Amino acid sequence: MNRRAFQWTHRVTYAECTLGNHVYYARYLDILEAARGEFFRSLGQPFLRWQNEEVLLPVIEARIRYRKAARYDDVLTIELVVTELGRVRVAFGGRMLDESGESIIEATTVHACTGLDEKPRRLPDALREALQPFVTAPEESK
Amino acid sequence: MNRRAFQWTHRVTYAECTLGNHVYYARYLDILEAARGEFFRSLGQPFLRWQNEEVLLPVIEARIRYRKAARYDDVLTIELVVTELGRVRVAFGGRMLDESGESIIEATTVHACTGLDEKPRRLPDALREALQPFVTAPEESK
């Protein structure tokens, strides 16, 4: 009800497509990464600055459902919410919609907070607070 | 016990890596696709020939667990089994191991058999028969 989602748009390029005129299945993950980057920037501190503070968020799990093919030159709307916000783990639920509002993909990426040494560490409080307004129960993200 | 897995190896390139010297999370899906291509070739009929017979197998779902980062120049062993073999759906379980035998990723890709019109169609019998020896209960693929 109070759910907030971060929104971002992306125009599909030839580089992202494969035979049969649709986006190659792995490229959606590239687009999701770009959207997460803009999400974090919108929260006030881009990934790069967290990285400089030795906070990394590598993906430990990804799940994608492909609903409908996106085509060259389509404008996709990417919506991101937070589906899990633990001490070390954070998960983002995402979906991409085409211009008619139909779902292209639904995806979840689960991240672990680590240091530059790739060992787990607690999510910084400032990051947790910034993400809190976007937390959504998983069932709502469907 | 009678489980059969298709095996293939891949050498990690700079193109596949990102900052921090590890394979970018989406590139594992590119590598899995290349491995599936070789799996099908080993079964006697490459994807290209199925495509010429108007049989496509687009991915409708993908799930990946990232266990350990693969690095530039690592040689990865990809193992593929069949975890689901329905009338229209087929799923492949895959894992990648590094040279020390440690698991890099575990992944499942679920595919729907379609025609060139992107509408569902039955998996051809010849394909089903070729895949049958590789069918593994999902729990065994872990």
Place this chain on the structure above:
Amino acid sequence: MNRRAFQWTHRVTYAECTLGNHVYYARYLDILEAARGEFFRSLGQPFLRWQNEEVLLPVIEARIRYRKAARYDDVLTIELVVTELGRVRVAFGGRMLDESGESIIEATTVHACTGLDEKPRRLPDALREALQPFVTAPEESK
């Protein structure tokens, strides 16, 4: 003096970077393609509509000079001009600048106008006229 350049900006993602924190040398061509797509859209008719009229512009030659590494999260400004506008051939000169105005790459892509059969055909007059204001002598594009 009367030179016009199309300008577009792009934010560097992890997907585009490789070891050592710089954009992988091939990814600049992906970014140039996205910029050309926006250039054509700004001229009134996106590539997709030319394609629907059976006009393609495949790249027949590309030359890139790498001046300085672009890094993750950098905002690149891409400038495109037309350096050749023949009956069948068209070439685009491009350069990417970082936020301090320093040159990241300079590039030329040469394209041949073809039909869907991949055979050469004349550039449509409407396309030639739209590109004319951006024609720059090659030496000026340096």
Place this chain on the structure above:
Amino acid sequence: MNRRAFQWTHRVTYAECTLGNHVYYARYLDILEAARGEFFRSLGQPFLRWQNEEVLLPVIEARIRYRKAARYDDVLTIELVVTELGRVRVAFGGRMLDESGESIIEATTVHACTGLDEKPRRLPDALREALQPFVTAPEESK
């Protein structure tokens, strides 16, 4: 006459293709990088070991002529020769042939030897000696 070329083969994947069933123009550079990696390995010391000795060879210039489209599942033969072997600079001439022996692309990549600080340094003598047998006058590489 005494020309030696390094040869390597590559099978085209869906990930490398775009609309119209041909390899996307930037992906040939990914394939060339993989081939250079194998070339260096064949000389006795892979890039990774040079990198560990603080010797990098970033690309400072790339030129590609696209002759014919490579398609999904094509097997490409990549041939590499050395077209320049200076104190700091080294250039590789490459071409890709399809199974009928027709030229797909011809390419040159120019590299500068640098340290991890990205500053120029002399090519190590051992590397120069290993590359010497592959030196070809540029006109011969056509």
